[in-house]
Amino acid sequence: MSEYQGKTYQDAVLKAQQDLNKPQAELTITVVDPGRRGLFGLGARPVKIEAVVKEVVEPATPTLSSSPEGVAPVQQEEPAEQTPQLIEEPVATEQPEGNPEGAPDGQLSPAEIAARQEQNLHRMSAAATKLVDYLEQAYRALGVDVSATVQSSGAKDVTIELNAPTPGRVIGYHGRRINAFEVLSVAFLNYQGVKDAQVTLDSEGYRAKRAQIITRIGERAVTDVIASGQAVFLDPMPARERKLLHKQLEDNPNVKTYSQGREPFRSVVIAPK
16 A cells, blocks of 8 residues: 555545556545645645555356266255145134224214214313303403303304393494404314304394394395396305305395405305396
């Protein structure tokens, strides 16, 4: 093994090739010192490598040797005939159809469905109790003394009655306040672990009265559309009231309805067919 130096790695390798009279492919090169250029030549250090010629080992070629005279070639014994053995097939065990609970594969059993339903009901009941306290405190912060009571509760829906000496302050102008509190209630239940809940807040029969008003609005709008032949754009309203209008006019042969806009300014459009 010889050591060579150069300003660069290639210079050192070139010196090793010239000295050993071998191409680089036949050399084993080990870098001893990568060197250093230095700053403006100060502290420069050449590259040092060690080079050695690779040993080429030629593969041994097999030679055919003939048998010496007088020695009979060894004959290989033929394998004895083997009698085939019978392999017993495994006995298939009967698998019960479906799962032990009685439901098809990939589906929940009736017992599991009932257990989950009971769990959802319990979660909604606990969340609705907290929601009642939240609504009373929120209205009280606005200066309105409200008593909230859960009227009905399911796995995904709850109806709460809001009683107060001044129902108008609970409902707000055109129902804006009570509708806003419905949106907050849905967010509150979602935080409590009840996803995609439907909340209905009512006070002094406001929802029933509002449904009658929405019905009359739809009837007047249909008359205007038929008379003018042009679409009527209604004021923005909550999703519950929009669904009521769509349901009311879905079978009308003269008009069609659709919603446009983004919440909370989404509204119903009644247009001629």
